[in-house]
Amino acid sequence: MAGRNGRTVRDLRRGNRTAVLQRLYFDGPMSRFELAPATGLSGGSISNVVAELVADGLVEEAGTVESDGGRPRTLLRVAPASGHMIGVDVGETRVRVELFDLTLTELARTERPLERQGYDVEVIVGHIRDGIAEVLAETDITPERLLGVGVGVPGIVARTPEQGAVVHGQTIGWDAVPLESLLRSTCELPETLPYFIDNGARTLGHAEMWFGAGHGAANAVVVLFGSGVGACLVTQEVEQGRSLEWGHLTVRVRGRRCRCGALGCLDAYAGAEALLDRWREEGGRPPQGTDEETALTAMLAAAYPAEGADADPAALNVLEEAAEYLGAGLSDLINLFQPERILIGGWAGLQLGPRILPAVRRYAASYALRHPAERVSIDLGGLGPDAVTVGAAILPLADFFAAGGQRGTRGRARHDRRA
Amino acid sequence: MAGRNGRTVRDLRRGNRTAVLQRLYFDGPMSRFELAPATGLSGGSISNVVAELVADGLVEEAGTVESDGGRPRTLLRVAPASGHMIGVDVGETRVRVELFDLTLTELARTERPLERQGYDVEVIVGHIRDGIAEVLAETDITPERLLGVGVGVPGIVARTPEQGAVVHGQTIGWDAVPLESLLRSTCELPETLPYFIDNGARTLGHAEMWFGAGHGAANAVVVLFGSGVGACLVTQEVEQGRSLEWGHLTVRVRGRRCRCGALGCLDAYAGAEALLDRWREEGGRPPQGTDEETALTAMLAAAYPAEGADADPAALNVLEEAAEYLGAGLSDLINLFQPERILIGGWAGLQLGPRILPAVRRYAASYALRHPAERVSIDLGGLGPDAVTVGAAILPLADFFAAGGQRGTRGRARHDRRA
DNA sequence: GGTCTTAAATCACGCCCTAAATTAACCCAT
DNA sequence: ATGGGTTAATTTAGGGCGTGATTTAAGACC
Numbered sequence: 049m050a051g052r053n054g055r056t057v058r059d060l061r062r063g064n065r066t067a068v069l070q071r072l073y074f075d076g077p078m079s080r081f082e083l084a085p086a087t088g089l090s091g092g093s094i095s096n097v098v099a100e101l102v103a104d105g106l107v108e109e110a111g112t113v114e115s116d117g118g119r120p121r122t123l124l125r126v127a128p129a130s131g132h133m134i135g136v137d138v139g140e141t142r143v144r145v146e147l148f149d150l151t152l153t154e155l156a157r158t159e160r161p162l163e164r165q166g167y168d169v170e171v172i173v174g175h176i177r178d179g180i181a182e183v184l185a186e187t188d189i190t191p192e193r194l195l196g197v198g199v200g201v202p203g204i205v206a207r208t209p210e211q212g213a214v215v216h217g218q219t220i221g222w223d224a225v226p227l228e229s230l231l232r233s234t235c236e237l238p239e240t241l242p243y244f245i246d247n248g249a250r251t252l253g254h255a256e257m258w259f260g261a262g263h264g265a266a267n268a269v270v271v272l273f274g275s276g277v278g279a280c281l282v283t284q285e286v287e288q289g290r291s292l293e294w295g296h297l298t299v300r301v302r303g304r305r306c307r308c309g310a311l312g313c314l315d316a317y318a319g320a321e322a323l324l325d326r327w328r329e330e331g332g333r334p335p336q337g338t339d340e341e342t343a344l345t346a347m348l349a350a351a352y353p354a355e356g357a358d359a360d361p362a363a364l365n366v367l368e369e370a371a372e373y374l375g376a377g378l379s380d381l382i383n384l385f386q387p388e389r390i391l392i393g394g395w396a397g398l399q400l401g402p403r404i405l406p407a408v409r410r411y412a413a414s415y416a417l418r419h420p421a422e423r424v425s426i427d428l429g430g431l432g433p434d435a436v437t438v439g440a441a442i443l444p445l446a447d448f449f450a451a452g453g454q455r456g457t458r459g460r461a462r463h464d465r466r467a
Numbered sequence: 468m469a470g471r472n473g474r475t476v477r478d479l480r481r482g483n484r485t486a487v488l489q490r491l492y493f494d495g496p497m498s499r500f501e502l503a504p505a506t507g508l509s510g511g512s513i514s515n516v517v518a519e520l521v522a523d524g525l526v527e528e529a530g531t532v533e534s535d536g537g538r539p540r541t542l543l544r545v546a547p548a549s550g551h552m553i554g555v556d557v558g559e560t561r562v563r564v565e566l567f568d569l570t571l572t573e574l575a576r577t578e579r580p581l582e583r584q585g586y587d588v589e590v591i592v593g594h595i596r597d598g599i600a601e602v603l604a605e606t607d608i609t610p611e612r613l614l615g616v617g618v619g620v621p622g623i624v625a626r627t628p629e630q631g632a633v634v635h636g637q638t639i640g641w642d643a644v645p646l647e648s649l650l651r652s653t654c655e656l657p658e659t660l661p662y663f664i665d666n667g668a669r670t671l672g673h674a675e676m677w678f679g680a681g682h683g684a685a686n687a688v689v690v691l692f693g694s695g696v697g698a699c700l701v702t703q704e705v706e707q708g709r710s711l712e713w714g715h716l717t718v719r720v721r722g723r724r725c726r727c728g729a730l731g732c733l734d735a736y737a738g739a740e741a742l743l744d745r746w747r748e749e750g751g752r753p754p755q756g757t758d759e760e761t762a763l764t765a766m767l768a769a770a771y772p773a774e775g776a777d778a779d780p781a782a783l784n785v786l787e788e789a790a791e792y793l794g795a796g797l798s799d800l801i802n803l804f805q806p807e808r809i810l811i812g813g814w815a816g817l818q819l820g821p822r823i824l825p826a827v828r829r830y831a832a833s834y835a836l837r838h839p840a841e842r843v844s845i846d847l848g849g850l851g852p853d854a855v856t857v858g859a860a861i862l863p864l865a866d867f868f869a870a871g872g873q874r875g876t877r878g879r880a881r882h883d884r885r886a
Numbered sequence: 887g888g889t890c891t892t893a894a895a896t897c898a899c900g901c902c903c904t905a906a907a908t909t910a911a912c913c914c915a916t
Numbered sequence: 917a918t919g920g921g922t923t924a925a926t927t928t929a930g931g932g933c934g935t936g937a938t939t940t941a942a943g944a945c946c
Binding site: 475476477479480483508509510511512515534535536537538539 | 934935936943945
């Protein structure tokens with residue numbers, strides 16, 4: 049029950065580099081003078097640490113601030129080009145690869161569609177390899193400049209000492225897929241390059257927390273509402289975040305059969321796939337041969353038609369019921385985690401949100417305990433459906449910061465703390 | 468998103484004191500020589516740190532070990548009398564106060580029964596004050612020697628800057644009770660004495676983790692199954708533990724009304740109170756005028772009578788169904804947290820456990836996702852129904868260790884990280 | 887008693903952070 | 917333009933810390 053904490057005086061320096069980098073990153077250009085109270089360090093140490101970071105090329109000057117008598121403060125910022133990250137979103141219908149600079153500015157993106165139910169591992173690994181090669185070629189960035197590759201996937205990600213990240217995606221038929229070692233052997237990238245493979249909801253969560261509607265909160269639950277539903281709990285420290293197999297919480301003992309095999313999972317009532325299934329069962333007729341997104345749009349239009357037209361009672365009923373199930377599912381998270389905010393993202397969530405959010409809020413409040421329910425806000429995410437890649441790219445970046453901006457000395461150990 | 472990590476070189480020393488203390492505490496008497504690799508420190512530093520701890524009276528020599536040539540190793544241990552803790556269990560039917568020495572050896576205990584439904588705050592605070600005075604008097608220990616008072620309560624514990632710990636116990640009618648400030652003003656203890664108020668399930672969890680069936684696991688979920696049900700997630704670091712309002716997860720949308728007001732909570736199907744209610748509804752006749760514990764024993768006897776007698780089908784049915792709901796409820800925790808172990812404690816759990824555990828395991832496996840379900844074990848706790856006080860006493864002890872064995876410099880901040 | 891073995895203490899060294907003292911950079915009034 | 921006034925950044929003691937090598941302590945064995 050010990051766990052080494054930072055043994056030598058050198059670790060102090062690493063921690064202080066991290067603190068300076070983070071402050072500079074989030075609170076914009078800043079002078080050394082402001083940095084001191086912000087990080088809790090003395091002016092002397094700030095000078096010292098900043099000099100080191102500038103020498104390393106991680107921090108650069110960014111002009112000075114007007115002074116009315118007295119030496120002007122010189123502003124500092126993290127150098128955007130001192131490192132790059134790749135973010136990959138292995139989604140339900142496509143694999144998207146994006147390349148970012150340190151400030152999470154998108155430099156290139158590429159997307160490869162997946163065939164329906166086409167969760168073939170080989171194909172996806174191929175897509176990722178090709179995608180990475182493409183964005184690197186497009187921007188003329190050498191792999192050596194990369195801080196790492198972040199990948200968001202559906203399902204549970206476990207870590208083994210031998211194979212690294214292993215994906216257990218029960219709903220997509222992935223059983224113990226050693227994605228990390230597959231990527232390592234397939235992509236022609238430097239051997240030391242770290243891969244960060246994590247649940248897609250969790251990467252989305254980081255993105256919302258750093259740049260979206262979660263910014264400023266001490267913690268939040270971010271829901272990825274797409275074909276199925278997932279969620280994650282995020283806090284200000286990236287390492288603390290936890291992905292939650294929310295979709296497979298039991299909301300109705302002996303209820304509907306879920307695609308995971310169990311009875312009464314939330315996923316069987318609330319994901320886009322489940323909604324369309326239920327609509328069909330109730331006599332609804334989604335358009336044939338289109339993708340889920342189009343079908344869901346049609347369902348929404350049927351339930352809430354334009355002025356004058358009649359609403360489809362089946363669609364309306366299914367959506368209303370889904371709101372109740374979502375509310376009940378959220379109440380579980382509210383009771384367990386007492387988050388400040390709940391943010392709903394994912395293409396289906398963003399599409400349905402404006403319609404069903406009030407009902408979801410109502411049901412969540414009625415199913416949850418009063419104290420935590422009073423303190424939580426439930427809203428849509430602020431980043432659009434493409435944020436999973438951003439979140440994936442945050443993983444290597446956060447690790448880079450945690451290492452004090454030193455490449456190579458990575459501690460993946462931090463991430464192994466599940467549960 | 469920074470958070471200071473340990474700014475000055477002095478924090479290093481504190482961390483190393485913590486490491487040495489913890490190793491010595493858990494891995495028994497140990498020589499300086501063994502301590503070095505165990506803590507990752509050099510021999511020189513061990514000598515140095517140990518000398519300091521001995522000077523502080525926290526560590527003492529404990530004999531030497533035989534040598535076959537060479538200087539014999541002198542063993543060291545944490546001095547049991549260098550500090551004491553009080554653990555309080557505010558339970559459903561009584562308030563229990565116990566006094567422990569540093570090794571969690573019980574020095575004195577006292578118990579005060581509560582009247583049925585008697586959750587009057589004043590009364591309970593009085594019981595705690597009297598109980599503390601009693602155990603201190605009995606052992607002649609002055610309050611100055613206390614490291615702190617730990618209190619396990621039902622419900623959610625929040626922390627406010629002004630009032631300290633505030634308890635929201637919806638099922639016992641406590642709405643924002645500022646228990647910490649009430650205790651501070653009521654008990655005549657030193658002003659600086661820290662109080663650690665936490666959910667009872669969480670304190671039980673720590674006890675199981677340190678001394679019970681959770682020992683050695685990286686993490687575990689501990690269930691407190693009494694009149695109602697609660698749970699907590701515990702890890703090796705005390706600060707990381709989290710209490711979970713498990714009893715109010717929704718396991719059946721639009722299901723039975725729970726005493727918290729919502730529909731379909733697990734608590735409405737699985738706590739001892741709910742079991743007895745349901746038995747009554749199905750025509751069972753629990754003994755009148757007895758306490759819940761006796762009634763539950765009767766129910767169990769009715770469902771599983773001695774050889775030859777006929778089983779009460781109603782009782783049997785209710786218990787069987789409860790096993791399914793418990794299994795489903797556990798599956799939620801399995802999916803969310805992927806714990807290594809689940810331990811069921813609390814008086815009702817320990818009583819019912821031997822009968823229903825196999826069914827609970829079966830249902831949990833069928834409702835949970837395959838990967839985490841394969842990795843979890845579900846067992847009874849190892850500590851008996853009285854462990855809540857032990858766990859409560861662990862809270863000040865863990866804090867003392869985290870502060871490197873220095874009184875006064877407490878950082879309650881660590882505990883404020885909810886969610 | 888001398889030698890070997892092993893544990894613990896001591897010491898020189900390099901590093902780190904703080905606080906105080908300097909130096910740098912700029913404004914303004916004379 | 918020049919010297920005082922201000923404020924920012926750097927430099928300089930001063931005190932701590934952990935490491936790794938070296939010494940000292942303590943016992944066993946011959």
